[in-house]
Amino acid sequence: MNHIIIKLLYTLLGLFIVLNWGLLMGTIMRKITARVAGRYGIPFYQPWIDLIKLYTKRTSITHGIMFYLGPIFRLGGGIGMFLFIPLIFGSENFSNFSWSGDLVLILYLQFLGMLGMALGAGDGGHPNSVIGISRGLGQFTTIEVPMTLAVISIAIQYHTLSISEIVAAQQGGILNWTLFTNPLATAAAMLSLLGAFGHSPFNLVTAPNEIPIGPPTEYHSSFLGVLRTNNAILHVIEAVLFMNLFFGGATNWIELIVKTFLIYFWSVFVGLVFPRFRIEQSVVWFLKIPLVIGILAIIIFI
Amino acid sequence: MSDINNNSNNKKDKFLAEENKKRIVEGPDGVKFEIDPLNDYFCDQRPQVKDPKNKVVEKFLNWARAESLWVLGFGTGCGSIEIPPLMTPRFDAFRFGIQMRPTPRQSSVIIISGYLSVKTLKRVIRSYEQMQSPKYVLALGSCTINGGMYYDSYNTINRVDYYIPVDVYVAGCMPRPEALLAGFNKLKERIKDGRAEGANEYAEKFDWYKANQKKIIKDWNMPDYNW
Numbered sequence: 001m002n003h004i005i006i007k008l009l010y011t012l013l014g015l016f017i018v019l020n021w022g023l024l025m026g027t028i029m030r031k032i033t034a035r036v037a038g039r040y041g042i043p044f045y046q047p048w049i050d051l052i053k054l055y056t057k058r059t060s061i062t063h064g065i066m067f068y069l070g071p072i073f074r075l076g077g078g079i080g081m082f083l084f085i086p087l088i089f090g091s092e093n094f095s096n097f098s099w100s101g102d103l104v105l106i107l108y109l110q111f112l113g114m115l116g117m118a119l120g121a122g123d124g125g126h127p128n129s130v131i132g133i134s135r136g137l138g139q140f141t142t143i144e145v146p147m148t149l150a151v152i153s154i155a156i157q158y159h160t161l162s163i164s165e166i167v168a169a170q171q172g173g174i175l176n177w178t179l180f181t182n183p184l185a186t187a188a189a190m191l192s193l194l195g196a197f198g199h200s201p202f203n204l205v206t207a208p209n210e211i212p213i214g215p216p217t218e219y220h221s222s223f224l225g226v227l228r229t230n231n232a233i234l235h236v237i238e239a240v241l242f243m244n245l246f247f248g249g250a251t252n253w254i255e256l257i258v259k260t261f262l263i264y265f266w267s268v269f270v271g272l273v274f275p276r277f278r279i280e281q282s283v284v285w286f287l288k289i290p291l292v293i294g295i296l297a298i299i300i301f302i
Numbered sequence: 303m304s305d306i307n308n309n310s311n312n313k314k315d316k317f318l319a320e321e322n323k324k325r326i327v328e329g330p331d332g333v334k335f336e337i338d339p340l341n342d343y344f345c346d347q348r349p350q351v352k353d354p355k356n357k358v359v360e361k362f363l364n365w366a367r368a369e370s371l372w373v374l375g376f377g378t379g380c381g382s383i384e385i386p387p388l389m390t391p392r393f394d395a396f397r398f399g400i401q402m403r404p405t406p407r408q409s410s411v412i413i414i415s416g417y418l419s420v421k422t423l424k425r426v427i428r429s430y431e432q433m434q435s436p437k438y439v440l441a442l443g444s445c446t447i448n449g450g451m452y453y454d455s456y457n458t459i460n461r462v463d464y465y466i467p468v469d470v471y472v473a474g475c476m477p478r479p480e481a482l483l484a485g486f487n488k489l490k491e492r493i494k495d496g497r498a499e500g501a502n503e504y505a506e507k508f509d510w511y512k513a514n515q516k517k518i519i520k521d522w523n524m525p526d527y528n529w
Contacts (some may be wrong), residue, residue: 034421038391045400052366052408058352058435058501211402220434 004067010093015082015233017253018240022232025045025261035081037271047232054225056116062126070120071226072218076229077113079107081237082113088255089167089249100162103151106241107144110196115138124218131175132214135279136205142286143195149294150189154245156301157182163241167249177248184297186246191290193267196238196281200271210276239263311449318523321490344371344525349505366381367410367436368493369399371486374409376429379416381442387479400486406432411489414468416476417445417458423465424519431528434502438493440485444475451475464514467500476516 027044033040062068080095084102086095118137121129155161157178158169170176179186206214216227239260243250247263250256277285324338354360377385388395389402403409406429418426430439441462444450449460462468469492472485492498504511508527516522 034394036394038392040397041394041398042401043399049366049399051372055371056363056366059350060434066336087432206401208404213408216408217405218407224408 002142011083011096014087014094014096015079016089019233021227021257021260022234022236023051025235025264026232028221028261029264032265032268033272045193047228051225051228054228055222057221060221066077066119066123067218067223068120070117070123071223071230073116073120074113075078075226075230075233077111077116078110080109080231080242081113084109085237086164086167086244087250087252089164089171089244089255091251095164098162098164100160102163102167103155103161103166104180106163106289107148107151109138111144113234115228121215121218123191124210126217127219128211128213129215131211132205132217135210139195139202139205139279139282139286142283143192145192146188146286146294147192147196148186149291149298150192151245153182153185153188153294153297153301154178155184156298163244167244170248173250178246178282179248182297184293184300188290188297189242189246190292191265191293192286193238193242193263194270195286197235197264197267199267201274201277201285203271204279204282206278207276235264236260322523329528338483340525344353347527348508349431349527350499352506353502354489354496355501361494362482364416364493364496368490371398371400371411371438371489372403372409373400374406374412374433375402375404376406376412378418378426379443379445380421381413381415384442384476384479384482385413385415388482393479394482395483395486398483398490400484407434409433411440412438413482414439414441414446414466415495416443417450417455418462418465419457420459420518421457421501422522423459423515427466427515428524431519437501438469438489438498439466439500440489441471441517442477442482442485444473447473459518465511465518467503467511469498469523471473475479483517490528 009054022042024047027042027047031041031044058225084099085106086098088094116139122131145161152218158166159167166178170181171176174180200208204210206216216224219227240250240256242263243256243259247259252257318340324336326334326336328334345416355363373385377383386392388400406412410433412426412430412433414426430437438461441447444461444470445452445458449455449458452458454458459465470485470489472481474481477485489498512526
């Protein structure tokens, strides 16, 4: 009994660190974007202030039950992913609740938040939300295909669906990382990661200057606060997942922070170089290059 | 309370947009039912006065609100051309916690950026009422103060604060982006002092504001309060 409570407290501590690192990482990326544009950009504490402001707005309105549940589903998807991913390799306390089949569960939870958001935003009734949802789900489905192929390739390679075991198999030097032992799967997954983070070439869904901001058009006050909290968690967790699968995991918090930063920076870097795709361009792009690489990554193991 | 949304019963019915009129609709399973969009689709609750919390908490929250001003991307008149440069390297309003939002639901500041024609006033009211409290109004240029060079125009209004509560005026024709930034700083001071309670003022004097608005907008074809 005591054991599970201590574990729970450590998980909450991990969530707290991940949330704050996610907010800080988002700020650093916006600062980098600003410096590229020749600006100073937002102060580093801006996301925290934004969150305080959003959570303490005096009024909020509702459009129905699903409108309430949408952000909660989304947060549930984010925290659910967090709960089943081992953060620090070899640490009893920070391996969260990972178990032997967590990889499949995480692929599922990735989609759950998206669907919850779609239902909630649909209840908002704004036409822009609906357009945003159809674009978002379309794009995310095509992102999932190469990502799933890469994951299957890794599962075949390591004969396991447990993230902890995949990380364990990569220990003992940089050449043991999946990046070097299975470069095709890494390439397919890293290309689909660009879409999952939603930075520039693939940010059509929530870009403020497209159809106004897409699915969250009607979301405001604490609803939007929940969505932003979830975004911060989700960005770190996606990066942690990729770090665990392809870049040898992390044995301490410093390593985790450096690696997640670099993985997130990859999508920002690409975003700063390439302009935005239209939806048909991005869908076709995901179904061309990453998909072909993903299929090759499977074929070499047959 | 009772006179809200009674437009469908009076003679102004002829101005009502086609999609807002009472009509019979047939559902997918063949059942016919009557819908009255003004009563069914819109909330008919009046805006409520939301009193500030206790002093210490409110001071902290006001600081947060002042440092995180989300501006609605809404441009009227010639002043809207002065807003985009704020986000460029030269002025870089992001430094002051000012960010643009594309939807009224998420924004806390609306800039009335120049003369308001009768047609635009209607849109301004709808956008302002959709914003969530606490919300602030920054009026830019002489036209919003006394009509400016359009003071005798047949189609523009002269004083914005007859129609929505204004927090800060920035004078000039047109004020440069520096003046707009100064206006933002003034607005921040007001918020931090707890004097920017425009949303509550609007709720308190709701009838007065509505009467003024209806004097100008003859073809009033929307609910009285647009949640």
